[in-house]
Structures are given as C-alpha cells and as structure tokens.
Amino acid sequence: MLERANNLTHPQYRWRLVLGVGLLCGVLHAALLRRLDLGEWQPDIFSIAALYFSLYANRQGRYLPCLVLGLVRDFLSLGLLGSYAVLYSLLHKLASKARLRLDPDHFVNAAAMAFVGTFLVNFGYHAMLALSGDGIGWSRAAMRCLSMACASAPLAPFVFVLANHGLGRLGVQRLAGGYVNV
Structure with a gap:
C-alpha cells in the first residue's frame, strides 16, 4: 500500500509532454502562425504553454518544465540562447504566486494571467535584446508586446481547458x- 501511495505522487508523462508541447508549439508557429497575416497580433503559444505548466503542474513539476520549454524555444528561435529559459523560470515564480490569489480555472483570471505573463515575457526578451544592442525601440517594443499579449489572453483559457481535458483522457x-500530476 505504501508503494502505491508513492506512485501516485510521481509525475506522469512530464518529459514527453514538455518536449512534445515544445515541438508542437514550434511546428504550429512555423507552419500556421507565420502563414497567417496577423501583423503584430500573433499569439505567443510558447508562453501560454509555459504558463500552463506554471499554473497546473504539481509542486515538483513546475520549474524544470518551464526551463526546458524555454530552452526549446531558445533553440527554435535562434535568438539569445538561454533568454527564454530565464524568462519562463521567472514566469513560473510570478504565476505560482498569482495562483495563490486567483483561480486559473475561471476564464477572466486565466485571461488576465496570460495577458500579464505574455507581456512580461516578451518585454523581458526585448530588454535582453536591447542590452545586447539589437532592440527595436522601447515604444515599438511595448506596442508589440501589448499586441501579442492581447492576442494570447483570450486563447489561454481555451488552451487550459483543452489541456486539462486531454490530460484527463490520458x-x-x-x-x-486543481493541480495536474505532470
């Protein structure tokens, strides 16, 4: 009985999900979102996925999946190596504190957390680019980050519901x- 109780706390499918979600986000971004002419209004599906792991993964499974998802995005974006890994680690800290006050199963709360999280991740990435001398200007970056956050926020609650349903089916x-054992 003790062995069975210990097995219940071990995360299920963690690394397969993290790598699969990271590659799926990369394929969706390259194959679908790049072909749609949305201008600056492209949703940041990588940040939504990292926010999902930050909000729903069990206590032992939050930090490393966000870090690995950031490394996958760094590798696929060919940008500053390690930048998204650091930003998603910080997103994990922010989201875990926000989850204590806000229930991510409510549509408005999930959309608000996705808006703030996506904006902060993308603006933080621009700050890193600006420090390295490759920025696009602070006002243009702020507008671009706001556009991406506005496009991502309404998408996040639906992604969260679909992810919870899919994990339940698995x-x-x-x-x-309300945590999921991943």
Missing part, C-alpha cells in the same frame, strides 16, 4: 488544489 490524475 489518465493523468488531478491533485488537490
């Missing part, structure tokens, strides 16, 4: 507090 357990 048999991944829902833990106390």
Whole structure:
C-alpha cells in the first residue's frame, strides 16, 4: 500500500509532454502562425504553454518544465540562447504566486494571467535584446508586446481547458488544489 501511495505522487508523462508541447508549439508557429497575416497580433503559444505548466503542474513539476520549454524555444528561435529559459523560470515564480490569489480555472483570471505573463515575457526578451544592442525601440517594443499579449489572453483559457481535458483522457490524475500530476 505504501508503494502505491508513492506512485501516485510521481509525475506522469512530464518529459514527453514538455518536449512534445515544445515541438508542437514550434511546428504550429512555423507552419500556421507565420502563414497567417496577423501583423503584430500573433499569439505567443510558447508562453501560454509555459504558463500552463506554471499554473497546473504539481509542486515538483513546475520549474524544470518551464526551463526546458524555454530552452526549446531558445533553440527554435535562434535568438539569445538561454533568454527564454530565464524568462519562463521567472514566469513560473510570478504565476505560482498569482495562483495563490486567483483561480486559473475561471476564464477572466486565466485571461488576465496570460495577458500579464505574455507581456512580461516578451518585454523581458526585448530588454535582453536591447542590452545586447539589437532592440527595436522601447515604444515599438511595448506596442508589440501589448499586441501579442492581447492576442494570447483570450486563447489561454481555451488552451487550459483543452489541456486539462486531454490530460484527463490520458489518465493523468488531478491533485488537490486543481493541480495536474505532470
């Protein structure tokens, strides 16, 4: 019985999900979002995925999946190596504190957290680019980050519901507090 209780707390499908979601986000971004003429209004699906892991993964499974997802994005974007990994690690800290006050299962709360998280990640990335001398200007960067956050915010609650449903169909357990055992 003790062995069975210990098995319930081990994360299920963690690394397969993280790498699969990272590659799926890369394929969606390259194959679909680049072909749509949305201008600056492109949703940041990588940040939504990192926010999902930050909000819903069990206590042992939040930090490393966000870090690895950031490394996958760094590798696929060919930008500053390690920048998204650092930013998603900071997003994890911010989201875990916000989750104590806001329930991510409510549409408005999830959209607000996605808006703030996406804006901060993208603006932080621009700050890193500006420090390295490759920025696009602060006002243009702020408008671009706001546009991406506005496009991502309404998408996030639907992604969260679909992810929770898909994990439920896989048999991944829902833990106390609404966390998922990944």
